[in-house]
Amino acid sequence: MSLSSTFLMAACCANPAALGSAGAVLQAGSDEGDSMPRFVTRELVLAQEEGGAAQRVLTTCGSLAKEFILSVNGGGLGLGDLSGDGVLDLVVVDGSTIERVRAGEPGLPPRALIGDGAGGFRRPPAGFDMAGGRFGMGCALGDVDADGDLDLVVTEWGPDRLFLNDDGAGLTEHTAESGLTGDGWSTSAAFLDADLDGALDLAIGGYLDFDLDSIPASTEGECRWRGLDVMCGPEGLAPQPDRFFRGVGDGTFVDASEAAGLTAVEPGFTLGVVALDYDADGDVDLYLACDSTPNRLFENRGDGTFEERGARRAVARDRNGREQAGMGIATGDLNGDGLPELAVTNFSGETHALYQSRRTRSGEVAFTERSNVWRLTGPSLSRLSWGTTLIDVEHDGDLDLIVMNGHVYPQADRPGTDTSYAQEDDLFLNEGERFARSRVSEWPVGVSRALTRGDLDGDGDLDLVSLQVEGAVLIHESVGAKGTWLSVAPERGLGARVELRFGAGDSRTAQVVGSAGYQAAQPETVHFGLGTLEQVPQVIVRWPGGDEVVVREVPAGAVLEVARPSAEPRGEGEESR
């Protein structure tokens, strides 16, 4: 079906912030980018309220000494409009302390923070208060009960949790009724409609069996890295299976891990999860980045069941066949062929992997790992990397890569490691099939983990939110965009492919991906930098299952909200926003 559909234009002026105010921040070397700052970073501090003090938003993850692997992953982040006011809000998933775990006390609660539309956040109304689970990790956002608002799943070392949104007034825990099962260690999660029934399904990455009483602490000298005593794992510990929950559509799920095929393969140490239609065949697949085990690509057979094809598609390992320690995943069409590339961040001593897709003569999609061609290998060897995203930072029409870095071992600061605990976060600017590295901003080096992105201040460019382990939540305000832009928000759009068509053979494509790749969720929109273009001749939105909408002559500098033709009728009084 091809429609020139009704759509809403949320017009918004492109308002590039002042450029060049923060000075040069670059390293020497031939692969370095230019000196113009692209982001200005600040710590997330909740505004002072009447009678109260301003409040830093800090996170906790086990202990500073990192004696156990439980202490290293950091918490999670989620960006989405929870309150229904059209502005992005933020979820910060917090962990716990080893002492609380030993005492059997609940972990620290996840926090929902309400966006002010200008890049700041404030404390939410009481309805958004949440209790702590056992030890929070990541989160996913999606409308699981089809009532038009965003609900929240929090992954945990412990039972995962579901919070249903009360029409923007708050989040209420519904874990007990949700059908979510399991009591292991979950990391990243992604919503998708795998079986095209209109209800969101949920994929959750499983990490490893962790028992605080049986795993030696780093101080016991059982586990070594580069001759140093460090925390144990993941090698030597048992990986946990990934899980798949079939959504019923009313806020409940049915555990379909086995039926969907996720347990048909040996489990790995999954850290990153994204749901995307990698082969553009109209259904949504799953790609999982795994720590010290091969990454997995679960290809949707078209009926919501999956077949693992990571090795066959050459996205499981590095160029030499070695397993890497996969952490985060970024997706985006770097070469303009309509198929997404997959970027995976890895351990120090390993390189980022950039799996570039191509259509074979037989029509299948195959990948080639091309981090060398894109000049990612050198800059990534000393990094231990986590959250990552591919966005057009400069609005010049190509995708740039952002990577958050920080080691898992505090011992990395000792001599002879060729790396460090705190590390710079990297911005790789696209210079045409080649990246040039620079720093994300002038903010001091830290130990970063999760990353998400969204337009926090409504100026049309994508800002970043990142999380430091045992530290602050950082807001990175984009100040480097010079060109025009267009954002597209397909209704109920997870997995939708958006194509901008400029002329014969000239198009660009992006997919709506809700998972930000590592323990984080991002808004269900796609964003394009347009360079000097003031208008896009054609915008084509294709939803999983075949719905298609064509919108013509779309002006730049706007958020294009596109109604889904086959969207379920909403309840009385509800409207598409």
Next chain:
Amino acid sequence: MTLSFAVLLMLFARSEPSALGQVTDESPHPATESSAALATKQASRDALARRTVDLPRAEPGRWAELVEAIGSGAGTRGLAPEFLGRLAGVEESYRARDYPGALARAYALLETAPDLPPALLLLGTTHYRLRRYEDAVEAFDRFLATAPREVWRTQARGHCLFGLGRFDEAVEHYRAVLELLPDSVHARRGLGLALYERGEIDAATVELERALAADADAPEVLEALARCWLDVGQSQAALTLLERARALAPHSARNWFLTRAALEDLGREAEAEAVAAVWERVDELTQAVRAVENELLFESDNLELLESLAVLRAALGDVPGGEQALVRALGLLPAGTQSNALLGRVLSATEESLTRMPDSERLAAWRGRLGAALGRGAGGE
């Protein structure tokens, strides 16, 4: 005593004889420091906690005469006997693969003889072995600051720059080495690999082909070249190279991985599946070998690790590696200990490997030798 720098040449087993001649010394003075004293675990731990950059510097020209002598082929003649003995001690630890011990001795020597060129070279090489590349580069840079004409001795500096991801500098360094040693396969291969990591596939192919012209039996070069061909869609050419490499080193996991990829590209699915089965086993064993070797870097006298390494390499079908580990393990067995148990385990692993690996001739020969050793009942001792 001869301070021959043979230890450095040993690192590059395929290296050409030096165009500049070896650095030799005929000093009769033995090592003056007790091996036991310097090789204590505490000293080694302390050495691992040090950084090369913190070492004292020599005043300019301090070693000019020595460098001149080395450059002219006169070697370390004229160096104080105390230093010669201590240099020999560093080399002794290095040869024994006691790398932390070698670091301890080298650091101690360089405290009293700052920037002593042969000591810096040994320090850099030891760091390279320990994969402490930043420290290695610092040591090599200090060496080159003192003896800039001796760049040919620092091929490992290129490997370290490569390991640090500093590919531009690695390319520059390999080219400097190749100016003096144009037939060096290791430098040529390093240059090819560094170019490859810069994404310059065509240039990498040229250099790797030149390396192959210098040594047609270098499996690592064959594999690297095959990877280049795979990247540009020449899967049949890659497959031919991989088959040649596999005849030389059938235990290479990378080879089996790339072979599978080439076969898949060529649409030879059934063969690819068969290769994948071999690759999975080889890969699993290779990972185990790598883990043991990483531990051995810091515990070279750990008999249990060496025994594991010998068995794993035998299971992998890696005859040279298995033999080497077995010899090391046997050398550590306490006096009077029968080695039959160890030999039996290695033999068993070899026999299992014979049933799985295609390169049976070499393995069968080794099995024969192991069996004979066991048959003598004394484990070949």
